[in-house]
Amino acid sequence: MADPVIYLDHQATTPCEPAVVAAMEPWWSDQFANPASRSHRPGLLAAAAVEQARTQIARGLGVEPAGVVFTSGATEANNLALKGLAEAELQAGGQRRHLVALATEHRAVLDPLHYLSRHGFELTLLPVQADGLVDLERLQASLRPDTLLLSTMAANNEIGVLQPLAAIGQLCRARGIRFHCDGAQAIGHIPLQPATLGIDLLSFSGHKLYGPKGIGALWIAPGVQVAPQLHGGGQEQGLRAGSLPVPLIVGLAKALELALNDREARAQRLEALRDRLWQRLAALGGVHRNGAAAPRLAHNLNLWIEGLDGAQLQRALRPVLAVSSGSACSSGQPSHVLQALGLSRQQAAAAIRFGLGRHTTSAEIDAAVAALEHAITEARQL
Numbered sequence: 001m002a003d004p005v006i007y008l009d010h011q012a013t014t015p016c017e018p019a020v021v022a023a024m025e026p027w028w029s030d031q032f033a034n035p036a037s038r039s040h041r042p043g044l045l046a047a048a049a050v051e052q053a054r055t056q057i058a059r060g061l062g063v064e065p066a067g068v069v070f071t072s073g074a075t076e077a078n079n080l081a082l083k084g085l086a087e088a089e090l091q092a093g094g095q096r097r098h099l100v101a102l103a104t105e106h107r108a109v110l111d112p113l114h115y116l117s118r119h120g121f122e123l124t125l126l127p128v129q130a131d132g133l134v135d136l137e138r139l140q141a142s143l144r145p146d147t148l149l150l151s152t153m154a155a156n157n158e159i160g161v162l163q164p165l166a167a168i169g170q171l172c173r174a175r176g177i178r179f180h181c182d183g184a185q186a187i188g189h190i191p192l193q194p195a196t197l198g199i200d201l202l203s204f205s206g207h208k209l210y211g212p213k214g215i216g217a218l219w220i221a222p223g224v225q226v227a228p229q230l231h232g233g234g235q236e237q238g239l240r241a242g243s244l245p246v247p248l249i250v251g252l253a254k255a256l257e258l259a260l261n262d263r264e265a266r267a268q269r270l271e272a273l274r275d276r277l278w279q280r281l282a283a284l285g286g287v288h289r290n291g292a293a294a295p296r297l298a299h300n301l302n303l304w305i306e307g308l309d310g311a312q313l314q315r316a317l318r319p320v321l322a323v324s325s326g327s328a329c330s331s332g333q334p335s336h337v338l339q340a341l342g343l344s345r346q347q348a349a350a351a352i353r354f355g356l357g358r359h360t361t362s363a364e365i366d367a368a369v370a371a372l373e374h375a376i377t378e379a380r381q382l
């Protein structure tokens with residue numbers, strides 16, 4: 001086997017926890033029945049496992065199980081939320097055609113919104129402040145009588161900053177505007193109970209919280225109408241057709257349970273490691289943190305380094321360190337998030353994202369710092 005690489009890219013994905021793999025195990029080959037097969041015992045058992053998982057997830061979020069719709073991940077949940085809400089508005093003969101989101105949203109929010117803007121809706125993308133946080137006055141000023149929905153992520157996948165969801169929820173609620181939140185980086189990492197924040201639609205994903213890839217969910221608040229985007233066998237109350245992936249659903253519930261159990265202790269531990277990483281790198285000079293120091297995910301650090309190209313530095317570090325020069329999903333392009341903070345294309349291209357995780361050790365952080373110090377010093381001497 002190759003030398004182990006220190007993995008500090010947990011905003012791109014997290015390892016599936018062995019206890020999660022174990023929980024999924026019986027549902028692949030042993031108990032393989034389709035939960036839609038209500039005429040026999042194996043099918044009923046599979047259906048019971050799905051409903052138990054749904055209940056467990058709902059309890060973790062402080063909501064009713066009926067609102068939880070399983071999807072293939074946060075991308076699909078976002079598509080269902082945004083396009084589904086827009087389509088339901090059209091079907092109901094509603095007049096609201098205006099959509100609002102932050103310029104720093106994930107592509108899995110921006111692209112469905114751009115799609116809608118080509119199909120009769122009008123999109124306002126709000127700039128953020130230099131620290132990545134929304135300007136609430138500006139947000140408020142953008143809301144109109146015909147605003148249908150506002151979408152903001154809870155935690156940014158590149159810079160980790162946390163948006164003020166409760167305040168945004170209040171602004172929406174007072175105007176009858178639906179509030180969608182992409183919680184992919186937040187669920188299992190920060191306390192987030194959608195119903196207490198005025199959120200109407202919440203997306204999240206298994207593989208960002210130490211669960212399997214290919215599973216996620218959309219929580220839909222009671223009374224919120226969403227038109228299905230996948231048509232077929234009528235699963236998930238007709239909202240999302242397709243045979244349910246029982247093992248993945250069981251795994252998602254287990255992963256969320258584990259994440260909620262150690263969330264606070266994990267955040268405290270990783271915050272201390274993250275701060276040590278930052279202090280050691282900041283001491284090199286010419287190193288700038290992207291995004292507010294707080295409120296921010298405890299396990300995220302994003303910086304740009306004067307006189308260095310992030311991708312080049314990342315290549316030099318590749319034998320020892322797995323880090324990202326931005327979002328995992330927009331390879332090649334300087335980050336739209338960093339440019340929204342006011343960084344130039346060149347500065348944005350000099351950025352590195354560190355995402356610490358549950359199994360990151362203090363020895364790994366020390367080794368990462370040593371590798372970075374070495375690589376940065378070398379690059380600056382060239």
Ligand SMILES: *Cc1c(COP(=O)(O)O)cnc(C)c1O
Pocket residue numbers: 011012072073074075076106108153155156157182183184185204205206207208214215216
């Ligand atoms: C990873 C991520 C997504 C996409 O999730 P998938 O489950 O991979 O589709 C969407 N939004 C954010 C903020 C993410 O971090």
